[in-house]
Amino acid sequence: MSIITVNNLTKKFKSLTAVDGISFAVNEGEVFGFLGPNGAGKTTTINILCTLLSPSSGRAEIAGFDCAKDPDQVRTSIGLIFQDTTLDVGLTAYENLKFHAYLYNLDRRLAEKRIDEMLAVVELQTRKHDLVKNFSGGMKRRLEIARGLLHYPRVLFLDEPTIGLDPQTRNTIWDFINTLRSKEKITVFMTTHYMEEAENCGRIAIIDHGRIIALDTPAKLKQMVHGDVIHVITTDNQRALAEIQKTFSLAAREENGGLVLETEKGDEFIPKLLHSLTMQTLSVSLKKPTLNDVFLKLTGRTIRDDVVADSKEVTREFVRSHRRAQR
């Protein structure tokens, strides 16, 4: 059963078409990802889904409610973690959560119970009464996740959930999301421009210039590119080459003192290969195609403008904290 249905959705900002007639459906309980470079239209799509923007045309529905016509019903069904932090750093963790609980009309007792429960989930119990000002980037993110879940939404939206965080914190955040999914029945819709992060999704829509150019599981998407690449070194590479040609009708080529061959399902192929070769094997390595290769194949560009994007993010964060200090 699909919990998010998007039909021919378009959003124009004056002459710029940020979202260009996209359609997709997300099943209940799924982790669905939007992968695309900066400016692809990911945030704009989320803003429409969470009722902050109205679409120029097309329809978006969450849990059966129209995002444009029935915003209040949609809002109670969703939790959001925005690309830029939306915590009040002048309040404590507890106060931020309590504010949220009351906005969603939870009564006092229930609010207290949920706050403790969610702080435990994100392991921030000991920081309950500390000002958010003093939290690290990772802790703020975790607090936002706790807040987004406080009213038990059916769908959790995460817009670039780990942008600007170091790889270690990034992994911790993902561990949290995955444990959470094992405990609660929740649908996750996320956007990212990090390849590795997209790997966490059940299905991925690759988006570029406001259009979905591919939509499938990460494994299937990667199959679009080419097979896996196996690099093997033996005591007699020439004879190995001939044997591989004969047994598997595969054309290997010599490279770096070994043989390179391309095949599908490389992990299953390696045992067969080792079994059939008559000489001794010195080393075998396997390289799987990445989603970046998929993007490259589909668009002719790589998605990797991370470095620029991140430094921009850092600058923005700096300007903000600076201004905040001036206040």
Add this chain to the structure above:
Amino acid sequence: MIQLRPIYVICMREFIKFFREKSRLLGTLARPVLWLFVVGNGMGSLIRPRAGFSYIQFIFPGMIGMTILFSSIFSSISIVWDREFGFMKEMLVAPISRLSIVIGKTLSGTLISVAQAVIILVFIPFLGIHLTIRQFFEVVAVSMLVSFCITSLGILIAARLTSFDGFNIIMNFLVMPMLFLSGAMYPVTSMPPALRHLTLINPLTYGIDALKHILLRNGTPPLGPEFPLLLDLFIVAVISVVMLTFAALSFRRKE
């Protein structure tokens, strides 16, 4: 349409932050001290007491008005901060009406201003003004109305301000003129005609005049109330309602 729990929590957030930011409380006290005892005394030596009032006593109602003006504008400008730092989104995606947000902000801004106006009353013993319990409550009531009016005006501005850069313009071209053209420092009737016209369209003028009715009860113009009390209250009330209506409407459109 109007949700009580969200309004309550929006107010609580403002109160918590107000009491946490010591500099804001300090500013509340520092500004009137400066005006009353430095400017008030300096000017007071030039202007001879009339109708039994010293200049410093004369400007005291104006100082209450000034405190309300700054406090209310500051409170409502926090909307711009909320937008700039993203917190506004937290409110906008919640299942609450825009009207609840506007009411929450107006209510909290009004109450914080009244609290600050009351704090200013601690100077009364130093000014030789006698205040009865009844007068005290009258001051609180009028402060409430004036705070409500200015906060609504501030929210109307904040709803239209897209970035924080506009704040300085508002301070220099609206807030400061509103202070100087309000009868706070000098009687309205003693102003040149051009300035007097501007003063007459300033809601703060009537708010301060109403405070003069209470605090400078025996004063006679120009050092004393200059308009009938009922007219003062009526004008402030009408302007409040108009401001708040426009604020609620533009807030809705803007977001």
